[in-house]
Amino acid sequence: xxxxxxxxxxxxxxxxxxxxxxxxxxxxxxxxxxxxxxxxxxxxxxxxxxxxxxxxxxxxxxxxxxxxxxxxxxxxxxxxxxxxxxxxxxxxxxxxxxxxxxxxxxxxxxxxxxxxxxxxxxxxxxxxxxxxxxxxxxxxxxxxxxxxxxxxxxxxxxxxxxxxxxxxxxxxxxxxxxxxxxxxxxxxxxxxxxxxxxxxxxxxxxxxxxxxxxxxxxxxxxxxxxxxxxxxxxxxxxxxxxxxxxxxxxxxxxxxxxxxxxxxxxxxxxxxxxxxxxxxxxxxxxxxxxxxxxxxxxxxxxxxxxxxxxxxxxxxxxxxxxxxxxxxxxxxxxxxxxxxxxxxxxxxxxxxxxxxxxxxxxxxxxxxxxxxxxxxxxxxxxxxxxxxxxxxxxxxxxxxxxxxxxxxxxxxxxxxxxxxxxxxxxxxxxxxxxxxxxxxxxxxxxxxxxxxxxxxxxxxxxxxxxxxxxxxxxxxx
Amino acid sequence: xxxxxxxxxxxxxxxxxxxxxxxxxxxxxxxxxxxxxxxxxxxxxxxxxxxxxxxxxxxxxxxxxxxxxxxxxxxxxxxxxxxxxxxxxxxxxxxxxxxxxxxxxxxxxxxxxxxxxxxxxxxxxxxxxxxxxxxxxx
Numbered sequence: 001x002x003x004x005x006x007x008x009x010x011x012x013x014x015x016x017x018x019x020x021x022x023x024x025x026x027x028x029x030x031x032x033x034x035x036x037x038x039x040x041x042x043x044x045x046x047x048x049x050x051x052x053x054x055x056x057x058x059x060x061x062x063x064x065x066x067x068x069x070x071x072x073x074x075x076x077x078x079x080x081x082x083x084x085x086x087x088x089x090x091x092x093x094x095x096x097x098x099x100x101x102x103x104x105x106x107x108x109x110x111x112x113x114x115x116x117x118x119x120x121x122x123x124x125x126x127x128x129x130x131x132x133x134x135x136x137x138x139x140x141x142x143x144x145x146x147x148x149x150x151x152x153x154x155x156x157x158x159x160x161x162x163x164x165x166x167x168x169x170x171x172x173x174x175x176x177x178x179x180x181x182x183x184x185x186x187x188x189x190x191x192x193x194x195x196x197x198x199x200x201x202x203x204x205x206x207x208x209x210x211x212x213x214x215x216x217x218x219x220x221x222x223x224x225x226x227x228x229x230x231x232x233x234x235x236x237x238x239x240x241x242x243x244x245x246x247x248x249x250x251x252x253x254x255x256x257x258x259x260x261x262x263x264x265x266x267x268x269x270x271x272x273x274x275x276x277x278x279x280x281x282x283x284x285x286x287x288x289x290x291x292x293x294x295x296x297x298x299x300x301x302x303x304x305x306x307x308x309x310x311x312x313x314x315x316x317x318x319x320x321x322x323x324x325x326x327x328x329x330x331x332x333x334x335x336x337x338x339x340x341x342x343x344x345x346x347x348x349x350x351x352x353x354x355x356x357x358x359x360x361x362x363x364x365x366x367x368x369x370x371x372x373x374x375x376x377x378x379x380x381x382x383x384x385x386x387x388x389x390x391x392x393x394x395x396x397x398x399x400x401x402x403x404x405x406x407x408x409x410x411x412x413x414x415x416x417x418x419x420x421x422x423x424x425x426x427x428x429x430x431x432x433x434x435x436x437x438x439x440x441x442x443x444x445x446x447x448x449x450x451x452x453x454x455x456x457x458x459x460x461x462x463x464x465x466x467x468x469x470x471x472x473x474x475x476x477x
Numbered sequence: 478x479x480x481x482x483x484x485x486x487x488x489x490x491x492x493x494x495x496x497x498x499x500x501x502x503x504x505x506x507x508x509x510x511x512x513x514x515x516x517x518x519x520x521x522x523x524x525x526x527x528x529x530x531x532x533x534x535x536x537x538x539x540x541x542x543x544x545x546x547x548x549x550x551x552x553x554x555x556x557x558x559x560x561x562x563x564x565x566x567x568x569x570x571x572x573x574x575x576x577x578x579x580x581x582x583x584x585x586x587x588x589x590x591x592x593x594x595x596x597x598x599x600x601x602x603x604x605x606x607x608x609x610x611x612x613x614x615x
Contacts, residue, residue: 263533267489270592274495277595283502294498297491431534436511437490 001025002032002058003047003074008097012045015101016108029053033061041069043111048075048082056082059089068119070111074099152220152241155227156185158234172215172241218245260427264308264441268301275301304439311443314374315426318450325368327455332365332397332404333358339376339395343384351390354380359398365475367455375451376406378444379471383410385438386469403457404477407470414465423461424449448473480506481606484525486516486543487561488534496529499595500602513543520553527606529598530585532562544585557605560585561593 003009004027013023024039026032029052036044044062046055055073062071073086076097083094092114093107143164146153152169156162165173165180173180173188180188188194194213211222220241226234275298284290333356340347340354347354365372376395383393391411398405413434415423422428427442429435448471449459456476463469483505485496490511497507508525510516512534519525528547532540540560547553587601 266591271489271491271495273592274492274499274595278495278498281499281502281595283498294491294495297494301491431488436488 001045002027002029002050002055003045004028004049004051005047008047012104015104019105019108021108029058032058036062036065036067041067042115043070043072043108045072045074045108048073048086049077056085056089059086059091063090068115070115072107072111150243152243154180154185154188154239155236156239157236160185162188163236169241212244213241215241218243219248220244257426261312264427265305268305268308272298272301272305300439304441308441308443311441311447314447315443315450318447318454325370327366327368329364329366330369330372332362332406335372335376336395336397336406338373339380342377343380346381346384347393350384350387352384352387353392355392355394357394357396357398362397362399362404363477365404365455365477367457367475371451371455375448375473376408378448379408379473382444382471383408383412383469385440386410386435387412391468399477400474402477403474406473406475408472409468409470411468414467415461415463415469416465417463420461420463424459445471480504481526482506482508482523483527483529483602484508484510484516484519485529486510486513486534486540487529487531488512489531492531496595496598500599503599505602513539516543520547520556524552525556527602528556528558529602530558530560531591532560557587558585559587559589559598559601559605561589561591 001009001012001023002025003012006027009025009027013025016023024035024041026035029050032044032046035041044058046058048055050058055075059071059073062069070092071090072093072095073082073091074095074097075082086094092111095103095107146164147166149166150168152172153164153166154162154169155164161182162180162185163182165177170177170180173191173194194215213220213222221244223240223242225238225240227236227238229235275294278284278294279291336356336358340356343354380393380395387393387410394409396405396407396409398407413432415430416432419428419430423430424445426446429440429442445459452459452473452475457474460472460474461469462472481504483500485493485500485507486509487493487496488511493509493511497509501507508519508523510519516528516530520528530540530544532538534540540562544558544560547556547558586605589598589601
């Protein structure tokens with residue numbers, strides 16, 4: 001309450017305090033501004049004419065500082081000009097003096113109600129703004145989510161126009177999003193590769209439709225989903241293409257692997273059954289000695305079967321990311337010696353000599369001990385198996401840049417050039433007259449390759465038919 | 478009467494040896510081969526009355542291709558063939574090979590899935606040859 005007349009101030013105070021309002025008084029503009037800077041008020045009642053300034057200036061200050069209070073100008077010099085001026089300044093009420101207590105109370109009550117309404121409106125406006133912001137943010141989040149999806153996504157509105165195409169989709173169609181947006185989807189589907197989808201996207205809306213198609217050399221599963229508003233009306237369709245080439249290739253590889261594995265398991269079983277059947281049938285007469293060679297063969301085949309199963313387990317383990325043990329820093333020379341010691345008997349049986357050629361100052365290699373032993377055992381066993389009687393197996397170890405290279409060299413039958421890559425794949429065995437009577441699961445090299453790669457190394461093969469083969473394991477030194 | 482001649486073609490030496498012993502004691506004259514090439518030499522030298530033929534030898538479908546050749550060749554066309562295969566998915570291979578030799582029927586009189594029982598093989602042979610052979614040896 002700002003008025004320079006004490007009588008007016010105390011009169012107004014009495015009227016308002018009876019009704020339960022709290023009133024503070026100021027006699028000058030300066031006092032009023034000091035109070036406004038200190039406390040919060042709901043309503044300011046300002047006299048128009050003041051000793052140091054006038055009500056309009058105070059009003060101007062209030063409006064300029066954005067204080068959230070309602071204002072009322074009271075004046076005994078009411079005229080239309082001051083009223084207009086006050087209204088221009090944004091005054092909320094203009095009350096000419098003299099006024100009745102009830103007039104003043106009505107004005108204050110109205111102003112306070114208006115203030116409540118204004119505050120509420122302000123709150124709602126802020127809330128609305130916040131939710132709009134959230135909406136915009138969510139939209140852009142959804143957009144970046146959709147565009148980073150690996151699946152190709154295309155969104156079509158109810159009118160059949162494209163409204164969104166993510167990166168995977170534009171890459172798939174070798175085009176840009178701009179050249180797709182707002183275009184009829186029919187144009188796009190006219191492209192040959194997508195024509196299988198034309199039916200499902202242009203036909204009357206069905207709820208879901210899945211099909212497969214190929215684009216280039218890749219295979220995709222396509223699905224079309226209708227998206228609906230909250231009331232259930234269809235707003236458009238989402239087309240998704242998921243690349244399944246890799247999955248399909250793996251499935252085919254697995255299928256081939258299993259077929260071969262079944263064959264490899266059935267062959268020895270069939271042989272054992274036949275050998276046993278001959279004995280049970282007494283096909284060779286009553287003398288048991290006649291069957292001994294066949295029964296020994298049956299034993300050998302069963303042993304082979306057990307080895308095959310062990311190899312299958314090793315192969316499966318070598319596929320797992322976790323190694324068979326903790327990698328250790330291992331001496332190559334010791335591992336080579338261990339391997340030779342294990343296979344002395346096999347070498348002696350065929351009069352094959354074993355030699356080592358190990359470069360001095362080789363660093364240790366980092367690999368689980370079991371893996372290094374398996375790698376060397378497999379390679380040396382092969383070097384013996386495919387060797388000639390009286391031949392040699394040489395294991396060389398040397399530096400090769402950052403690698404430690406372990407080369408297992410034999411003087412055997414060698415491998416045909418066209419099979420050099422194939423010998424490292426599962427179950428592959430070269431079928432040649434020289435290999436007919438040699439047994440093996442065909443998994444040893446596949447296991448060796450995987451164990452080497454798991455240790456961060458690689459397996460290389462070089463060979464000359466009739467001269468010999470060299471398998472080199474390169475391990476990080 | 479002369480014993481019926483059977484040619485057993487399989488790359489598994491143990492199976493060949495067993496079949497030779499088992500069938501030999503049933504009065505058949507058994508010849509053996511480990512692949513198509515050896516088998517063809519045997520057929521030329523001494524025409525068999527029946528061939529037991531493995532599908533997967535030097536290469537995956539060797540037996541199938543070999544049988545097809547025999548079935549299109551005049552002098553060998555009438556030799557009955559019992560085909561043995563270790564695959565469960567033989568049908569795929571069969572269809573593939575048959576399709577590649579258009580218009581030709583499945584090139585064997587009989588088919589058995591490995592591992593075979595020699596007793597069943599003997600029955601199959603007996604059925605195909607009408608068993609006029611000798612039953613004397615045992």
